[in-house]
Amino acid sequence: KQEVTQIPAALSVPEGENLVLNCSFTDSAIYNLQWFRQDPGKGLTSLLLIQSSQREQTSGRLNASLDKSSGRSTLYIAASQPGDSATYLCAVRGNTPLVFGKGTRLSVIA
């Protein structure tokens, strides 16, 4: 059974810092990995989708990498801003629908 782990569970950084969120998964037989943002009490916003054949995807200040063989992904956020404060969820798609990690709660302090 696929399990997704995200570290750290919570992170607080000053504005402007670059930061890395980590995601690991137990079954490397995946089709894709996706990073989402979730604001308190809200739904999901898809940030980046990495297909299993890809190693990274970039969107603006966000860069996500995928090392499928080792079961790891990282989400890099450059020059963090207070508006980046949210919970970031990692999810993997294999033969089952997306399986989610518990998320990293990020607070960017102005």
Added chain:
Amino acid sequence: GAVVSQHPSRVICKSGTSVKIECRSLDFQATTMFWYRQFPKQSLMLMATSNEGSKATYEQGVEKDKFLINHASLTLSTLTVTSAHPEDSSFYICSAPAAAGSYEQYFGPGTRLTVT
């Protein structure tokens, strides 16, 4: 991109009543839809897979008689929480594959259910 809608966005009901949540694919057809549940400060957990024209598939530990799923058309799936109790209070989110056979999923905005 494709859009998935949910209705209602918020619902408060009394214990013992039933609540129906609708999930619609607005500009594409979805023969399959997924229902997730998220408790406070927890991650999304898959509850069931809804299949158009056939019975839903429930994940282990999810009571099929309590969470009734109907997928009567290619654009609509409904989740009915029967005889709701306070412990059913949660955030319910539906999702649909981008296309038949696609491994990409689109998500609805979620429904916040509060049972008093």
